[in-house]
Amino acid sequence: MPRFIAEKADIIPVLADVFREHGYEGATLSRIHERTGLGRGSLYHFFPGGKEEMAASVLTDIDAWFAQYVFEPLRREDGTGKSIDQMLDAVTRYFGSGNRICLVGAFALTDARDRFGTAVAQYFTRWIDALSAALRRMGASGSIAIAVSEDIVTAIQGAIVVSRSLDDPAVFERTMSRLRAKFPLVAHDDALTSSERTAI
Amino acid sequence: MPRFIAEKADIIPVLADVFREHGYEGATLSRIHERTGLGRGSLYHFFPGGKEEMAASVLTDIDAWFAQYVFEPLRREDGTGKSIDQMLDAVTRYFGSGNRICLVGAFALTDARDRFGTAVAQYFTRWIDALSAALRRMGASGSIAIAVSEDIVTAIQGAIVVSRSLDDPAVFERTMSRLRAKFPLVAHDDALTSSERTAI
């Protein structure tokens, strides 16, 4: 009885929100049922693997989003630092200015990391790699590029944690503008020198 | 039948580990029983409030630790930056160089935050406040001190998240040495100027 044919693509964002709110263990099938409006039958039809497959699908979806709006722009970096700016925009949007947590980071802090180990690790390796490749295209040396990339990604993750803890998105906003200031969009030589100085 | 009289103080670190590994919802009484070796009877004898009281006690214990080894040293800052260095030492020890997660941060990323809202918020406000007070004693202006404090605390939290995700403590270590480099222990004027430069 498919009244409104539900698309898997429409369900996944809802699933993502449930996992974000309650974590992997706290996201029970009852809660998922409430939020998606889908009965157990439908849920197991779309995700025969049950909860684990749901979470895996969410992680795949997140990966696709970041590939499109974060990693891909970084790959197109032209040396002006524009892609860094675009990335910070995308990230600010994605994390709702600190109101939305990073599901991958949240999974990493519990034993859900062991369940989705490769997906979790890949998320961050791809992010840091894409970022440091862009920085190298901006003229940074290899070691500096990696250090600065790690610095940026950890700063964003930490900002999410502290913002949530204090229930104050301003912490996230301040972190983002601090990162932005490290990479002035105008590409004069000082831009990189400044970031190199703050890198170590 | 009290064979070995268990002390609440001995149980709490074990409880902390269980919560760290599995999160609040994932820390079931069976798992707590397994790890502590205490039956339900004993557990509810020590913590009549059940799981919630166990977690609250753990948070209180963590708060006490940080008060002693992090907040208190910062309060004794003499202008040389020595207390910052001591804090970074203590934090590195506490988080096992990135192998041990921050339970407060982990709680903050799920709905456990709503349950322990004030404890979670206080942990970070006290940390940031103590740190910025120390920075002011080192000569920083109010706004700079707050910005740098937020920067440091978020960097530490982010480093824990990324270290766990990549299963690579080196990320944590690098972040800590980067923070250390921002605050050279030797107190010449350049030290603070440098940190002010990187602050915004």
Place this chain on the structure above:
DNA sequence: GCGATATTGTATCAATCGGTACAGAGTTTA
């Protein structure tokens, strides 16, 4: 219109959840 397929709700399963009750063994106090 007819059969195949896709989607759904309900009922049900064993296992486990957090929590309670309580008797009994040990220790301390009187």
Place this chain on the structure above:
DNA sequence: TAAACTCTGTACCGATTGATACAATATCGC
């Protein structure tokens, strides 16, 4: 020694967990 108190193990509670089975219905290809 006797009563009071502290600690512990076991059994048990109703509720909920993730998962399965399956019949019923709607949609689509023909």
